[in-house]
Amino acid sequence: MKRILIKNGTLVTMNKKREILKADILIEGNKIKEIKQDLQVFADEIIDAEGKVILPGFIQTHIHLTQTLFRGQADDLELLDWLKKKIWPLEGGHTEESNYISAKLGIAELIKCGTTSIIDMETVHHTDSAFEAIYETGFRAVAGKCMMDYGDEVPSSLMENKEDSIKESLRLLKKWHKKAGRIYYAFNPRFAVSCTEELLLRVRDLAKEYDVLIHTHASENRGEIEFVEKDRGMRNIIYLHKLGLTGERLVLAHCIWLDEEEMKILADTGTKIAHCPSSNLKLASGIAKIPELLDMGANVSIGADGAPCNNNLDIFIEMRMAALIQKARLLSPTVMPAIKVLEMATINGAKAMGMEDKLGSIEEGKLADLIILNLNKVHNLPTEKVDIVSQIVYSAKAEDVETTIIDGNIVMRDRKLLTINEKALMEDVNAAIKKHVKRLGI
Numbered sequence: 001m002k003r004i005l006i007k008n009g010t011l012v013t014m015n016k017k018r019e020i021l022k023a024d025i026l027i028e029g030n031k032i033k034e035i036k037q038d039l040q041v042f043a044d045e046i047i048d049a050e051g052k053v054i055l056p057g058f059i060q061t062h063i064h065l066t067q068t069l070f071r072g073q074a075d076d077l078e079l080l081d082w083l084k085k086k087i088w089p090l091e092g093g094h095t096e097e098s099n100y101i102s103a104k105l106g107i108a109e110l111i112k113c114g115t116t117s118i119i120d121m122e123t124v125h126h127t128d129s130a131f132e133a134i135y136e137t138g139f140r141a142v143a144g145k146c147m148m149d150y151g152d153e154v155p156s157s158l159m160e161n162k163e164d165s166i167k168e169s170l171r172l173l174k175k176w177h178k179k180a181g182r183i184y185y186a187f188n189p190r191f192a193v194s195c196t197e198e199l200l201l202r203v204r205d206l207a208k209e210y211d212v213l214i215h216t217h218a219s220e221n222r223g224e225i226e227f228v229e230k231d232r233g234m235r236n237i238i239y240l241h242k243l244g245l246t247g248e249r250l251v252l253a254h255c256i257w258l259d260e261e262e263m264k265i266l267a268d269t270g271t272k273i274a275h276c277p278s279s280n281l282k283l284a285s286g287i288a289k290i291p292e293l294l295d296m297g298a299n300v301s302i303g304a305d306g307a308p309c310n311n312n313l314d315i316f317i318e319m320r321m322a323a324l325i326q327k328a329r330l331l332s333p334t335v336m337p338a339i340k341v342l343e344m345a346t347i348n349g350a351k352a353m354g355m356e357d358k359l360g361s362i363e364e365g366k367l368a369d370l371i372i373l374n375l376n377k378v379h380n381l382p383t384e385k386v387d388i389v390s391q392i393v394y395s396a397k398a399e400d401v402e403t404t405i406i407d408g409n410i411v412m413r414d415r416k417l418l419t420i421n422e423k424a425l426m427e428d429v430n431a432a433i434k435k436h437v438k439r440l441g442i
Contacts (some may be wrong), residue, residue: 001029002044002408009049009372011035012388014056014346014361018339020388025054027368030181030408035364045410047403049372053388056361057116057369057406058315059349062215062253062274062303065130065143066091066123068109069102069433071307073442079221079283084153086442087308091123091146092157093440099126101425101432103133106313108420111139113314113398114371116406117359119215119251119274119303119352121146121188124158124165131176134183137419138411140369142213142353143176144188145169147203151194162199166206173210182407184353186213186251191220192228192236197243204245213249213354219262220254221285237262246271251352253303255293256286263289267296272352275344277321278312279305287325291335301349302341314398319345323393338393372403 004027011021024039025032034041067087074086094102099122110118120143122130127145134141147165148158160168169187177185187203189195207214219225219236232239237258240246248270255266255273266273275290290300302322304313319341326336350360358367373396375383380395404412411419 003028003033003042004045004047004368004405004408004410005039005041005043006047006049006054006370006372007039009052009054010388011054011362012342012392013363014343015363025362025370027405027408030368032362032364032366032368035362047372051374051376052402053373053375053392054362055114055371055373055392056346056359057371057404058114058345059117059301059353059360060110060115060303060313060315060318061119061251061272061301061349061352062276062305063106063110063118063120063313064122064306065103065106065120065133066094066099067102067306067308068106068313069098069429069436071311073437074308075311077283078223079285080223082283082309088155088158089440089442090436092155093436094123094126096126096129098432098436099123100129100133101428103130104137104420104425105429106307107133107137107139108417108422108425109313111137111404111412111417111420112401112415113316114373114401114404115313115315116140116369116371116404117349117353118142119186119213121190121215124148124160127172128175131172131183135180138182138406138409140182140406142184142186142215144186144215145172147187147189147199148194149199150196154194162196162202165199166202170206173212177210177212184212185210186215188215191217191224192232192239193224197232200243200245204243207249213251214245215251215253217254218252219257220280221283222257225257235259235262237265241265241269248272248354253305254280254285254288256280256288258289263293263296263298267293267298270299273298273300274303274352275300275322276303276305277318277325279309281321281325282311283309287329290322291326291330294340299348299351300344301352302344315345316396316398319393338387338390341393342389368405368408370405371401373400374402375400
């Protein structure tokens with residue numbers, strides 16, 4: 001097995017004690033073999049991290065790789081208009097090639113900001129091409145096709161019947177789940193607005209049968225909630241709870257417009273919440289009550305959502321935003337301290353994936369998903385007598401990530417992507433969006 005030795009770094013471990021150590025890390029194969037000061041062992045490659053910070057790879061728990069190609073195509077619109085007028089037609093027009101390029105572009109951006117794992121919702125069709133991009137680039141993801149079988153305004157290019165949606169989801173699950181030890185399947189009903197109750201119930205049962213996650217949206221927008229109340233007779237979370245969907249297997253994106261009963265349901269059932277602060281602000285959806293949810297014991301992690309509603313996939317922007325918006329909302333500078341936010345971007349993300357025993361912290365025996373940051377930049381100085389965690393959350397930027405390691409493999413070294421030809425990708429992206437928009441007439 002290949003051995004990589006990272007020497008002289010400062011480790012922000014995110015272990016149970018939240019230790020910050022000056023130590024070396026030995027990677028053997030895809031796992032962290034040993035953590036110790038001044039390790040004197042053989043290694044195929046030695047990385048000198050003197051003066052640099054080593055973190056567990058960031059985990060984003062709500063991403064749409066399928067939408068990365070549409071960055072800048074749907075700005076300044078309210079959520080439901082954003083979906084119906086722009087995103088749904090654009091998604092419905094995807095080809096296998098365009099979806100592959102979109103996924104690859106998203107992965108490139110994520111790797112360059114130090115994100116090593118995501119929970120991804122694809123579009124209805126061509127999901128194999130996204131999985132191919134994930135596989136080829138050495139990335140780690142929980143992903144699945146979007147499921148949509150209901151709604152008068154869903155375009156025909158995305159509308160499915162229930163049985164076809166389930167059949168295709170199961171085909172993908174059997175082909176891709178646990179492939180290469182980095183790829184996992186999740187059922188992805190888009191949201192209650194575009195799914196029949198029958199589909200949601202089948203998803204509930206199949207997720208249990210195959211022991212996989214369910215990833216969906218909930219309570220993002222007041223118009224969405226009004227629709228669900230009118231159509232299903234109750235509020236969003238209460239409806240999902242009634243159907244038996246809530247629980248540790250469920251990952252819910254957004255969860256902004258919750259009442260006290262719904263917040264308690266999510267906390268008590270162990271349902272995972274993916275907080276997307278920049279997207280929520282840009283679409284004027286609202287600000288989720290994250291400090292209150294955390295105080296109730298809910299597991300909350302972070303996601304950038306999709307490029308058309310953000311417009312970046314940068315975890316550093318999301319961490320800073322997650323902290324600052326709550327301080328302003330509650331008029332308290334002490335809420336959402338840096339360590340809580342960093343937990344959301346690491347160990348809480350691992351919990352959302354159901355992989356906290358393998359990811360989210362730097363510990364012997366865990367998978368070697370690591371990033372190396374160089375904080376010796378003007379925008380971070382001074383680095384002496386400063387709390388490292390605060391630096392990471394409040395002043396660090398994606399450009400500070402020098403090296404990204406996923407599953408024991410270096411996928412970016414000195415800011416150069418090693419599993420993606422960045423120049424060729426840029427050319428493919430611009431050609432693809434021109435062709436896509438022209439074909440659809442949008």
